[in-house]
Amino acid sequence: MPDEKRKKNILYLGLVSLFTDLSSEMIYPFIPEFLVGLGAKKAVVGLIEGIAESTSSVFRPLFGHLSDRLRKRKHFIYLGYGLSAVSKPFLYLARAWPTVLAVRFSDRVGKAVRTPARDALISTSVSASRKGIAFGLHRAMDTFGAVLGPLVAILVLHLFDNNVRLVFLLSVIPAIVALIFIAFARETIVAAGSTQALRQRKTALRSPPFVIFLISNIIFTLGNSSNAFLILKAREAGLGVALIPVIWVVFNASYSVSSPIFGLLSDKVGRKPIIIASFLYYPIVYFAFAFTQSLWLIWALFGAYGIYYGLSEGTFRAYIADLVDEENRATAYGLFNTGIGLALLPASLIMGAIWDAYGSKWAFLTSAGFSLLGFLIFLGSLTLKGRSEVS
Numbered sequence: 001m002p003d004e005k006r007k008k009n010i011l012y013l014g015l016v017s018l019f020t021d022l023s024s025e026m027i028y029p030f031i032p033e034f035l036v037g038l039g040a041k042k043a044v045v046g047l048i049e050g051i052a053e054s055t056s057s058v059f060r061p062l063f064g065h066l067s068d069r070l071r072k073r074k075h076f077i078y079l080g081y082g083l084s085a086v087s088k089p090f091l092y093l094a095r096a097w098p099t100v101l102a103v104r105f106s107d108r109v110g111k112a113v114r115t116p117a118r119d120a121l122i123s124t125s126v127s128a129s130r131k132g133i134a135f136g137l138h139r140a141m142d143t144f145g146a147v148l149g150p151l152v153a154i155l156v157l158h159l160f161d162n163n164v165r166l167v168f169l170l171s172v173i174p175a176i177v178a179l180i181f182i183a184f185a186r187e188t189i190v191a192a193g194s195t196q197a198l199r200q201r202k203t204a205l206r207s208p209p210f211v212i213f214l215i216s217n218i219i220f221t222l223g224n225s226s227n228a229f230l231i232l233k234a235r236e237a238g239l240g241v242a243l244i245p246v247i248w249v250v251f252n253a254s255y256s257v258s259s260p261i262f263g264l265l266s267d268k269v270g271r272k273p274i275i276i277a278s279f280l281y282y283p284i285v286y287f288a289f290a291f292t293q294s295l296w297l298i299w300a301l302f303g304a305y306g307i308y309y310g311l312s313e314g315t316f317r318a319y320i321a322d323l324v325d326e327e328n329r330a331t332a333y334g335l336f337n338t339g340i341g342l343a344l345l346p347a348s349l350i351m352g353a354i355w356d357a358y359g360s361k362w363a364f365l366t367s368a369g370f371s372l373l374g375f376l377i378f379l380g381s382l383t384l385k386g387r388s389e390v391s
Contacts, residue, residue, distance in 0.1 A: 057341020064334025080114020136263015
């Protein structure tokens with residue numbers, strides 16, 4: 001049972017994520033429009049987002065495995081958040097889309113370094129029956145930062161004559177503040193086991209429930225392209241540039257509020273019902289995005305889309321912790337995030353290409369179709385018995 005001091009890791013790591021997301025979300029809502037202003041087409045927007053996520057994701061199993069092997073979490077957390085912090089101000093200097101690509105890539109590599117170790121540290125900081133609420137609370141704090149980020153950006157734009165580049169430059173301040181809180185977190189690495197025990201535990205990474213869950217999410221992600229396209233859809237429906245950060249606040253507020261609710265619910269009723277609900281909920285929202293041109297409905301759909309992340313993000317992390325022993329969890333999180341990240345490149349390219357060729361309706365309908373296929377694959381795992389009794 002983790003001691004009280006280790007339970008505080010949820011708070012400290014939550015504050016790290018809060019300030020980091022505050023920094024990131026000062027920037028992110030403006031990137032699609034910023035790229036268009038630099039002359040990039042929709043397909044280029046998809047290319048940049050896909051490469052940033054997919055290429056950086058290649059490193060996640062590597063750093064996750066290193067964290068497991070070295071039995072260290074905080075070193076990787078420091079390095080990952082630090083790399084993201086130093087990359088962001090360079091957007092201020094960007095004059096062409098390749099510079100934006102380089103910044104996005106560097107930022108995502110930082111995420112690849114830190115995320116497996118951070119999630120493994122969270123999973124071992126609370127008892128097994130509290131993993132859902134622990135991840136839910138962490139996601140809530142993370143996303144609350146994402147609510148604050150656009151609001152801070154709006155204030156800066158108001159005070160400094162809509163200077164988007166200044167927003168990019170000032171975003172480094174909360175990113176640096178985030179690094180301070182890492183020092184307060186405690187390592188929770190368990191004692192090394194015997195060679196035979198470790199070999200048996202490693203088979204959890206190849207167990208059918210984990211593998212099928214991974215595959216289903218890879219297929220699902222082919223329909224879950226960059227959220228930059230949602231902003232472009234809102235612009236298509238008539239949303240003004242000044243309101244881009246506001247509608248992003250709606251999304252993140254919904255995400256933040258719903259995350260601990262569904263995390264706690266997954267502790268009570270099991271992970272699988274919540275995961276099933278998330279798989280079915282997503283295509284419904286995307287079908288609605290496909291057919292609407294109503295601006296008020298776009299606002300509602302951004303809030304509804306936030307609920308999808310509240311359903312899935314924390315619960316998925318807790319479910320992986322149910323399936324994989326703690327000595328290999330950073331590796332498992334790395335593999336999972338890599339699978340999803342690699343699928344983001346074709347997902348964003350497909351979305352951008354179909355949008356350019358046939359319009360937004362068919363782009364969103366195609367994405368909804370891939371997400372339903374991923375759900376059907378996950379159904380196959382429900383007949384398999386994993387290590388966990390959580391159902």
